Amino acid sequence: AQKVTQAQTEISVVEKEDVTLDCVYETRDTTYYLFWYKQPPSGELVFLIRRNSFDEQNEISGRYSWNFQKSTSSFNFTITASQVVDSAVYFCALSEGKAAGNKLTFGGGTRVLVKP
Amino acid sequence: EAQVTQNPRYLITVTGKKLTVTCSQNMNHEYMSWYRQDPGLGLRQIYYSMNVEVTDKGDVPEGYKVSRKEKRNFPLILESPSPNQTSLYFCASTWGETQYFGPGTRLLVL
Numbered sequence: 001a002q003k004v005t006q007a008q009t010e011i012s013v014v015e016k017e018d019v020t021l022d023c024v025y026e027t028r029d030t031t032y033y034l035f036w037y038k039q040p041p042s043g044e045l046v047f048l049i050r051r052n053s054f055d056e057q058n059e060i061s062g063r064y065s066w067n068f069q070k071s072t073s074s075f076n077f078t079i080t081a082s083q084v085v086d087s088a089v090y091f092c093a094l095s096e097g098k099a100a101g102n103k104l105t106f107g108g109g110t111r112v113l114v115k116p
Numbered sequence: 117e118a119q120v121t122q123n124p125r126y127l128i129t130v131t132g133k134k135l136t137v138t139c140s141q142n143m144n145h146e147y148m149s150w151y152r153q154d155p156g157l158g159l160r161q162i163y164y165s166m167n168v169e170v171t172d173k174g175d176v177p178e179g180y181k182v183s184r185k186e187k188r189n190f191p192l193i194l195e196s197p198s199p200n201q202t203s204l205y206f207c208a209s210t211w212g213e214t215q216y217f218g219p220g221t222r223l224l225v226l
Contacts, residue, residue: 033213033214035214035215037217043204043219043220043222044217044218044219044220045206045217045220046217047214047215047216047217050213050214052213091159093159095213095215097213098147098166098213102147102149102164102210102213102215103149103161103164103174103175104151104159104161104208104215106158106159107158108158109158
């Protein structure tokens with residue numbers, strides 16, 4: 001069975017600090033997909049990134065970066081120079097693709113609070 | 117603009133009164149799904165649909181029904197809502213392995 005663990009339930013930082021969110025996953029499949037979603041206080045779920053299991057390249061998008069390490073089953077997310085607008089709950093999620101009905105298994109989420 | 121819409125966004129109802137939450141996508145996606153989000157339990161899949169007239173149960177299907185008569189719509193039906201179905205509901209539409217979520221429907225069952 002799939003499992004996603006986000007050990008940090010809440011992180012509080014001061015604006016401009018960097019913050020790293022940890023995500024560890026478990027799956028028996030060799031093909032799978034990892035995601036990060038953002039849930040701001042308004043409640044919607046915003047897609048941030050998808051990573052395929054066969055692509056371990058790290059990715060940077062503006063102030064966001066992701067570090068995928070298959071050897072440790074981790075897919076960590078870093079926000080550089082955090083801003084107040086980054087305050088949200090961030091979810092890591094895993095999918096085994098169409099063969100498993102595209103079901104997303106979510107971690108418990110990490111609440112990030114960025115103080116001015 | 118590509119989007120997933122849900123209606124209503126907020127709903128207060130009473131136990132046993134049938135309700136439908138609509139979900140619509142304008143991206144011609146084949147795969148759609150419903151999730152509920154609860155404090156302490158996270159996000160869990162209720163039902164999903166691989167295509168028109170093809171639906172299947174997710175992890176928590178009890179008390180819910182769905183239908184997929186056309187590709188763009190995937191309504192969630194609560195035939196006899198109960199207080200334990202008070203939750204935040206999300207519809208999602210999938211393109212290329214990525215699920216894009218609607219804005220959510222907050223449901224309170226009294």
